Amino acid sequence: METDFPLRKIIHVDMDAFYASVEELDNPDLKGKAVAVGGSEIRGVVSAANYEARKFGVYSAMSGVLAKxxxxxxxxxxxxxxxYKEISKKVRTIFFQYTDLVEPLSLDEAYLDVTTNKKGNPSATLIAKEIRQRIFDEVGLAASAGISINKFIAKVASDYNKPNGQKTVNPEEVLSFLEDLEIRKFYGVGKVTTEKMYRLGIFTGKDLKTKSLEFLESNFGKSGAYYYHVVRGVHNSAVKPHRTPKSVGAERTFNENLSSEIFMLERLEHIAEELERRLKKSNLAGKTITLKIKYSDFTLNTRSKTVPYFVADKALILETAKELLYQEKLQNSVRLLGISLANLNTEKKKTESKEESVLVQLKFDF
Structure with missing residues (x-):
C-alpha cells in the first residue's frame, strides 16, 4: 500500500486532568477526592474536573450547581x-529537548513533530514514552500521548488510553483504525454534528467513508471536505511552532445576576480594560468586536460588529460593546459578560499552497 501525501511522526501529548492534577500536586490532601477547578457550587462554572469527579458525570463547562x-x-x-502556566512551561521545556517543532494547543496539550529529532531516535513511540516518564519524574504529573502519521490521528489516539497511557497508530493500521472509530470520537466532530451524522446513518468511520465528497459538502459545507479526507488518513497540516491567534477576549462571571443594562456598563468597562491590556501585551489589534452574554439560564448570546479600522483602545472597544449591548432587549438576567476582538492585524491573505506530494511506502519505523 502506498500514499501520495507526506508521512510524518507526530506525537500529541495531553496532560491528564491538568488543572485538577496541579491542585492535587500542590495539596496532597485532595488526592482521592472528587475535585473541580472553577467557581463554587453557588456561582461559576467548572473549568476542569479530576477523574474521580468525572465518574459522577462532572465535566468542564458544567455549572457549579449541577456539578454539586x-x-x-x-x-x-x-x-x-x-x-498552571508555570507548570506548563516546565513541560514544554522537556518537549523542546526533543524537537523544535512544538505546537501548543493550550496549557495542557501540544503536538510534536519528531520525524527528525534531537535525540536521533527513529521510534516516535519510544520518544513519547520517554517524554511521559520525564514529565512524571521531573514535574510530578501524568500525561497521555497519541502517536501517528499526522496531527488528526495523533490527537484522536491520545484519548484512547487515558489516563496515563499512550497509543500508536502505525501507518499500516491507519485505515482500519479510522474505519472502526466511533464518529463521535473524530476530532472536529462536536455534539451537534454527531447528532446530524447519526440522522444520516453515519455512526463509524466506515459509515463516513461510504459517503461521497459531494454528499458531505452538501450536508456539512466546508467541513465536508475535511471529513472526507481525514477518514482516509489524509491530513497534511504541519506542526506549526508559532500559532497565530485568531481572537483575543476577556470575560467575567458575576457573583449576582445582573438584570439591567445600566448595571452592566461598569462591568463592561473593566472587561474592556482587561482586553486592552492583553492586546497591548501582544501588540495586537482587530476589526471585529463581539459581545458575549450568558443568561442566568445558561443561554448564550453573541453580538458582533466589524469596524473599518483596527482597534485596540479601551474606549473604542467599549463604545462598540455598549452599542451591541443595547442592540437587542435582554432576554433574562445576566450571569456573564465578555468582549472579544477578531479579524486581527496578524491575519494575512494567503494563497494556500499545496504541500509537495511525496510518494512514500507505508513502511515507517514507529
Whole structure:
C-alpha cells in the first residue's frame, strides 16, 4: 500500500486532568477526592474536573450547581492560572529537548513533530514514552500521548488510553483504525454534528467513508471536505511552532445576576480594560468586536460588529460593546459578560499552497 501525501511522526501529548492534577500536586490532601477547578457550587462554572469527579458525570463547562448535584461530596478549588502556566512551561521545556517543532494547543496539550529529532531516535513511540516518564519524574504529573502519521490521528489516539497511557497508530493500521472509530470520537466532530451524522446513518468511520465528497459538502459545507479526507488518513497540516491567534477576549462571571443594562456598563468597562491590556501585551489589534452574554439560564448570546479600522483602545472597544449591548432587549438576567476582538492585524491573505506530494511506502519505523 502506498500514499501520495507526506508521512510524518507526530506525537500529541495531553496532560491528564491538568488543572485538577496541579491542585492535587500542590495539596496532597485532595488526592482521592472528587475535585473541580472553577467557581463554587453557588456561582461559576467548572473549568476542569479530576477523574474521580468525572465518574459522577462532572465535566468542564458544567455549572457549579449541577456539578454539586451530581457529586454532593465534590471539592471546589479556585483556579490559579499563573501556577498552571508555570507548570506548563516546565513541560514544554522537556518537549523542546526533543524537537523544535512544538505546537501548543493550550496549557495542557501540544503536538510534536519528531520525524527528525534531537535525540536521533527513529521510534516516535519510544520518544513519547520517554517524554511521559520525564514529565512524571521531573514535574510530578501524568500525561497521555497519541502517536501517528499526522496531527488528526495523533490527537484522536491520545484519548484512547487515558489516563496515563499512550497509543500508536502505525501507518499500516491507519485505515482500519479510522474505519472502526466511533464518529463521535473524530476530532472536529462536536455534539451537534454527531447528532446530524447519526440522522444520516453515519455512526463509524466506515459509515463516513461510504459517503461521497459531494454528499458531505452538501450536508456539512466546508467541513465536508475535511471529513472526507481525514477518514482516509489524509491530513497534511504541519506542526506549526508559532500559532497565530485568531481572537483575543476577556470575560467575567458575576457573583449576582445582573438584570439591567445600566448595571452592566461598569462591568463592561473593566472587561474592556482587561482586553486592552492583553492586546497591548501582544501588540495586537482587530476589526471585529463581539459581545458575549450568558443568561442566568445558561443561554448564550453573541453580538458582533466589524469596524473599518483596527482597534485596540479601551474606549473604542467599549463604545462598540455598549452599542451591541443595547442592540437587542435582554432576554433574562445576566450571569456573564465578555468582549472579544477578531479579524486581527496578524491575519494575512494567503494563497494556500499545496504541500509537495511525496510518494512514500507505508513502511515507517514507529
Amino acid at each position: 448535584k451530581k457529586c454532593p461530596h465534590l471539592v471546589f478549588v479556585r483556579p490559579r492560572f499563573d501556577r
